Each structure stands twice: as structure tokens, then as C-alpha cells.
Amino acid sequence: QKEVEQNSGPLSVPEGAIASLNCTYSDRGSQSFFWYRQYSGKSPELIMFIYSNGDKEDGRFTAQLNKASQYVSLLIRDSQPSDSATYLCAVRVVSGSARQLTFGSGTQLTVLP
Amino acid sequence: DGGITQSPKYLFRKEGQNVTLSCEQNLNHDAMYWYRQDPGQGLRLIYYSQIVNDFQKGDIAEGYSVSREKKESFPLTVTSAQKNPTAFYLCATTSGTAYGYTFGSGTRLTVV
Numbered sequence: 001q002k003e004v005e006q007n008s009g010p011l012s013v014p015e016g017a018i019a020s021l022n023c024t025y026s027d028r029g030s031q032s033f034f035w036y037r038q039y040s041g042k043s044p045e046l047i048m049f050i051y052s053n054g055d056k057e058d059g060r061f062t063a064q065l066n067k068a069s070q071y072v073s074l075l076i077r078d079s080q081p082s083d084s085a086t087y088l089c090a091v092r093v094v095s096g097s098a099r100q101l102t103f104g105s106g107t108q109l110t111v112l113p
Numbered sequence: 114d115g116g117i118t119q120s121p122k123y124l125f126r127k128e129g130q131n132v133t134l135s136c137e138q139n140l141n142h143d144a145m146y147w148y149r150q151d152p153g154q155g156l157r158l159i160y161y162s163q164i165v166n167d168f169q170k171g172d173i174a175e176g177y178s179v180s181r182e183k184k185e186s187f188p189l190t191v192t193s194a195q196k197n198p199t200a201f202y203l204c205a206t207t208s209g210t211a212y213g214y215t216f217g218s219g220t221r222l223t224v225v
Contacts, residue, residue, distance in 0.1 A: 008153070034213040043203055043216040044156075088155060090213065100146070100171075101214060105155035 003027060004091050006104035014112050019076040021107050023089030026070070032092040033065055033072045034101065037085045044088055048074060079111045116140065119204050119217035125225045126191065126198060134189045134220045136204035145187040146214065149173060150201045159202075162187055191222065199224050 005024050013019045021035075032051055036044035050056045050063040050072065062075040072091075076083055089104040117138045126132045136145065144163045148156040158171030162181040176195025181187055191198045201221050205214035 004155075032213075036213075043219045044214075046213045046215075049213055100158060100161060103148075103156040105153075 003102045004089055004104040006087075006089050006107045008105055009108040010110055011107055012110045012112055013079050015079060015081060017079050017111075019079045019083065019109055019111070021074040021076075021087050021089075021109065023072045023074075023091075023104055024070055025072070025089075025091045025102075027091070027093045028067075028070065030067075030070075030091045030093050033063070034090040034092075035061075035063060035074045036088040036090060036103075037083075038088060038106065039085045076109075079109075081111045081113050084110050117204060117206060117215060117217035119202075119220050121220060122218065124220055124222045126222060127225060129193045131190055131192050132222070134191070134202055134204075134222070136187045136189065136217060137185055138187075138204075138206050138217075139185060140206055140208070140215065141184070142206035142208050142215075143184070144207045145181070146205045146207075147171075147177075147179065147187070147189045148203045148205065150203060156203065159189065197224075198222055 003026050035048040037047050038044040048061050048063040050065045056063045060077045064073045086106040086108045088106045090101040092101050120135045146161040147159040150156050157173050159177050160179040162168035168179050168181050178190045201219050203219050204217040207214050
């Protein structure tokens with residue numbers, strides 16, 4: 001079982017719709033959760049992070065965390081064509097002195113005009 | 114401006130050659146990381162360093178080497194032992210366990 005799993009997609013939504021991206025993780029010791037956006041040929045860019053159960057909103061983005069279900073999601077409201085990118089879920093498990101993020105393989109999102 | 118500089122942006126390697134990818138940061142971050150990304154894949158950890166003169170292997174360290182002689186710099190050498198080096202290489206730093214990573218712009222390595 002992969003440590004961090006994402007549906008690879010591609011996921012297509014019409015402009016103005018809500019895009020829902022999902023991520024599950026295997027280690028119950030996971031403490032921090034991050035969403036990165038990566039445009040084609042570019043490096044990942046941090047867009048959201050969440051540490052506690054519940055929802056965290058930032059503009060059109062909402063991150064949702066459920067530690068009991070080992071599930072984190074990203075909602076993008078009023079999706080725009082500029083949101084078309086690959087979204088990477090990353091999870092941090094602090095073990096010993098290690099400070100590493102484990103990444104999922106990413107979900108490719110296309111927002112159709 | 115504070116940030117991470119990776120160079121070169123594109124690199125071509127001949128069979129049997131060693132090549133070195135540069136990563137420099139002026140963020141004063143302790144921890145630095147090298148990741149490899151293949152098309153349609155996530156990021157896989159090659160090496161990481163939490164302090165100067167110390168580094169640890171990641172999941173795919175074979176065929177790679179690093180050094181950390183100063184806080185600002187964490188170069189990655191792709192040796193001839195790495196049989197399939199064509200990939201997008203990303204350097205990242207972090208200021209602490211509560212924070213995510215900041216990535217450089219990446220180096221795209223191609224074997225010719």
C-alpha cells in the first residue's frame with residue numbers, strides 16, 4: 001500500500017464548478033498535510049496546509065482533514081481555467097529527527113471553459 | 114529576493130558522464146532536499162540534509178551523491194551508476210517541521 005494515495009485523474013470540471021481532490025494516507029502518526037499545485041513543466045507551489053481535523057478555507061480553496069479516516073481533501077470553488085494543473089498531496093510524519101514530506105503521485109485537473 | 118536557485122535549467126548528459134546539479138538558497142533554512150520527478154509521477158526523495166556536513170539517503174539514493182559543506186548549498190551529482198537519470202530534479206528547503214517545502218525551479222536532465 002502506498003503511503004499517500006491520490007486518484008491520478010484526469011479530473012475535468014466545467015468553469016465555475018467545484019473541483020474536489022482527494023488524498024488518503026497510511027500512517028496514523030501523520031501530523032501535517034499540504035497541497036501543492038504544479039503547472040506543467042514547473043515546480044510545485046504550496047497552496048494550502050492543514051494540521052487539525054476540520055476545514056480550513058483560503059479564498060476559493062478549502063482543505064478538509066479527517067484523521068480518523070486518514071483522509072484529506074482539497075475543494076476548489078468557482079474553478080477557473082487557470083486552476084488547470086496537477087495537485088500534489090503531501091504528508092509529514094515526524095519520526096525521530098527526520099523531517100520529510102511524502103508526496104502522492106498527483107491528480108491532474110482540467111477546468112473546461 | 115530570498116529563494117532557492119537551481120542551475121542549470123536544462124542539462125544534457127552523455128552516457129558514462131557524471132554531472133552536478135546546483136542548488137543554492139538564501140532563506141537561511143537548515144533542511145534541504147533533493148527530489149526526482151518522472152513524467153506523470155509524484156516526487157521521490159533522493160537525499161536530504163538537516164545540518165551542514167550531514168546528509169541522509171532517501172528512497173532512491175543509488176547512483177547519486179551529495180555534499181553539504183555550507184548551509185546555503187546542497188549540490189547533487191548524478192553519477193554514471195545511475196542508469197536511468199532522465200527526469201526533472203527538484204531541490205527544496207524548509208524552515209521547520211510545521212512548514213511545507215519551498216521548491217527551486219528545477220533542473221531537467223536528459224541523457225543523450
